[in-house]
Amino acid sequence: MRVRFAPSPTGYLHVGGARTALYNWLLARKSADSVFVLRIEDTDLERSTDEAIEQILDSLRWLGLGWDEGPLRQTERSERYAERLAALVASGDAYWDVATGDDVKKAKEATGGAGYRGTPVAEGTEGAALRLRVPDEGETVVDDVIKGTTRFENRLLDDFVIARSDGSPLYNFAVAVDDLEMGITHVVRGDDHLSNTPRQLLVLKALGGEPPTYAHLPLLHGPDGKPLSKRHGAVSVQEFESSGFLPEAVRNYLALLGWGYDATTTFFSTAELVDKFSLERVSRSPAVFDEQKLRWMNGQYLREMDSAELAERLREYLRANDRPGADDPRLERATLAVREKISTLDEFDNLVGFAFRPLELDEKSWNKVMGKEGAGQALVRAREALAAVEPFDEPGVERALRAVVEGLGTKAGAVFQPLRVAITGRTVSAGVFESVVLLGRDETLTRIDAALERLGAATP
RNA sequence: GCCGCCAUCGUCUAACGGUUAGGACGCGGCCCUUUCAAGGCUGAAAUCGGAGUUCGAUUCUCCGUGGCGGCACCA
Numbered sequence: 001m002r003v004r005f006a007p008s009p010t011g012y013l014h015v016g017g018a019r020t021a022l023y024n025w026l027l028a029r030k031s032a033d034s035v036f037v038l039r040i041e042d043t044d045l046e047r048s049t050d051e052a053i054e055q056i057l058d059s060l061r062w063l064g065l066g067w068d069e070g071p072l073r074q075t076e077r078s079e080r081y082a083e084r085l086a087a088l089v090a091s092g093d094a095y096w097d098v099a100t101g102d103d104v105k106k107a108k109e110a111t112g113g114a115g116y117r118g119t120p121v122a123e124g125t126e127g128a129a130l131r132l133r134v135p136d137e138g139e140t141v142v143d144d145v146i147k148g149t150t151r152f153e154n155r156l157l158d159d160f161v162i163a164r165s166d167g168s169p170l171y172n173f174a175v176a177v178d179d180l181e182m183g184i185t186h187v188v189r190g191d192d193h194l195s196n197t198p199r200q201l202l203v204l205k206a207l208g209g210e211p212p213t214y215a216h217l218p219l220l221h222g223p224d225g226k227p228l229s230k231r232h233g234a235v236s237v238q239e240f241e242s243s244g245f246l247p248e249a250v251r252n253y254l255a256l257l258g259w260g261y262d263a264t265t266t267f268f269s270t271a272e273l274v275d276k277f278s279l280e281r282v283s284r285s286p287a288v289f290d291e292q293k294l295r296w297m298n299g300q301y302l303r304e305m306d307s308a309e310l311a312e313r314l315r316e317y318l319r320a321n322d323r324p325g326a327d328d329p330r331l332e333r334a335t336l337a338v339r340e341k342i343s344t345l346d347e348f349d350n351l352v353g354f355a356f357r358p359l360e361l362d363e364k365s366w367n368k369v370m371g372k373e374g375a376g377q378a379l380v381r382a383r384e385a386l387a388a389v390e391p392f393d394e395p396g397v398e399r400a401l402r403a404v405v406e407g408l409g410t411k412a413g414a415v416f417q418p419l420r421v422a423i424t425g426r427t428v429s430a431g432v433f434e435s436v437v438l439l440g441r442d443e444t445l446t447r448i449d450a451a452l453e454r455l456g457a458a459t460p
Numbered sequence: 461g462c463c464g465c466c467a468u469c470g471u472c473u474a475a476c477g478g479u480u481a482g483g484a485c486g487c488g489g490c491c492c493u494u495u496c497a498a499g500g501c502u503g504a505a506a507u508c509g510g511a512g513u514u515c516g517a518u519u520c521u522c523c524g525u526g527g528c529g530g531c532a533c534c535a
Contacts, residue, residue: 008535041535074535101532108531113462129533147465156463157531164533171535195464195530218466219528227528256472256484263474264483283473285466286528293472293485303498341497351496369495401494416494428496 001034003027003186004179005067009042011052013059014234015289016190016220019254023217024188025065026255026277038070039178041171059237064247064270072182074174081169084177084207085130085162093206094162095120096128104158116158130163132173132202140198145215145279152198160199172196176203179212188215188279191286215279218258218286228289235291244317244345245294249301253294258287267300299343311335317345324356325349330438337434354424355438359447365427375418376455378408382419383448392441398433422451 005024007017028036038060040053053071060067088094097118099107104116117136121128135154142150162173169177179187179200194216204211220228228234240250248270255273256266259282268276302310311332318326325331325348334352342348354360369375381404386392389400405415416432423444429435436444 006535104532108462127533150464152463160531161533166533168533170533175535190529191465192529193535196535216465221528223471225527253472258472260473260483262483266473266484287473288471290471290485296485299498338497340499343497347497405494412494414494420495424495426495430496432494 001028001031001186002037002182002184003034003188004037004039004182004184006039006041006175006189007056009040009049009052009056011049011055013056013237014228015236015254015257016228016234018059018063018237018250019220019257020189020217021060021063021065022251022254023215023259023277023279023282024186026274027186027188027279028068029274030277035068036066037072037182037184038067039072039182040070040074041175042073042075055238059241062241062247063237063251069182072178074169074178077174077178078168080181081163081174081177082167085167085169085173088132088162088206089123089130091206092133094130094132095159096123096125097121097131097159098125098128100127108158113156115154115156118159127165129161129165130167131159132162132199132206134159134202140201142194142197142201142214144194144197145213146218146282146284147194147216150194157198157202162203172199173203176200176207176209180204180207180209184212186215187212188217191216191218215282217282218284220257221286221288223288223290225288227286235289242321242346244347245298246301246313246345249298250294252301253297257289258283266297295343302342302345303339307332307335307339310339314345314348318348321346323349324353328356330355333434333438334430337430337438341430350428351430352435352438354426354429355435359423359425359450361421361425362427365421365425369417369421369427370451370455372414372418374408374410374414376452378404378410378415378418379422379448379452379455381408382415383445383452386436386441386444386448392437394433394437397436401433401436418451419448423447 003024005021007013007021013021025036028034042053053073057071085094095118098121099116099118107116108114115134118131134157138154140152140154140157142152144150160172161170163169178184197214197216201211222228222234251270251273252268255268255277259277261268261276261281305313314335315326315331318324325334328334334348334355338348338351341351382401385400385404386397389396401415401419402412405412408415417427420429420432420435421427423439424435430438439447
């Protein structure tokens, strides 16, 4: 089995493309002798820069979807196309024609929608493009694993252009040639190509090649029901990465967008996906990308992970995104403090970032908590307790602080919230005991003192 | 305009022609609770419409409606 994935070199792999890549990859990984081929559709020279291609490759690598062959660029194969083009002219399957798009449109209007048939002119005629001769009778049948059989009447199909006046090949011709010459057996791609397929089939037939197995995936839509696209809400793989999603969670989520194994299974390891995935079970209708569900699933993966490994992932993530804490010896402790709370690696910083950088006081949080009756006294007592507690670990700190609460006869929050704001600067953070221990005794006392000072100045 | 694809809770999906139409996210309620989460229990929520086939239709057929795609010397 030879499976190919053919991204456009836009420098941007979005969710839809990522899912298509994943399905291709899963299919290719099912048997040991299968080959996953990467073919770049870069006939459009404007955007197919090396940099744009490299970004696509990076996204595939991050997703863990390695390829066996390629990336092959269309632009590198011009002599192959020229040869095939010449063969089609020689056999009479293609001919030069001077008609423009407008001419074709007019001709179709005149015939009531029948396919355009051109008039051959000599090669080299000014403005002549090469068209494929489509049979007048019969039909071109697309057999699709997902969509079933679709029939296209040949008489309604235009003799379409396969090469420009300058001899450069067009997409529908180039893919067909590549699929044939690369021995591709499975083409899994977006639904939007279904109407192109008869054209590729016609080229293949003229070339004397056997068609591959086709599978056309329904497109992914946004929350508004419109197809996802670069300019319309599509999240890129790079954004998944920088937002702190795990590739394995993204793979699991993407696999489920348009495919289901049974009535209840939601979590699939990648090995299970490879084993259980099949094109036959892919849904025929479009799916809507739901980031909330991805977040939920990512959180599940995070919590499932061994804490040493999670710490390692966090370290890499913090480094890559210039967040403090990556090289701090307290990283593992901080990981333990957040692992039940975060759903993306990105959220680590919100909950424990305070321990790795100077205090940043959020005024709103301060006003909300420190204005309350007894906040100052609670802080004074907490300070005394924390200055004396031994050992300075979570159980010890908890005992000491709960004793303060009891001594004051208040609710736990009346002590914990002022303390939280004093040491983290905000009302939202990891648990207070964990936060205190993470900060360390000295820094905790220093920050409480600073808060008390500020409080004193505010309340004469 | 022509050709084509698609249609189950808000969303992702499950259901050899026979199920109280199942699960998950999200949402509501309750519990837990030092904030935020997480977790536990629990509730509401769907077969686009109309014909036909059949003892019986979410499932098969046709029509309609709606959504989407293609109809480039783009990919």
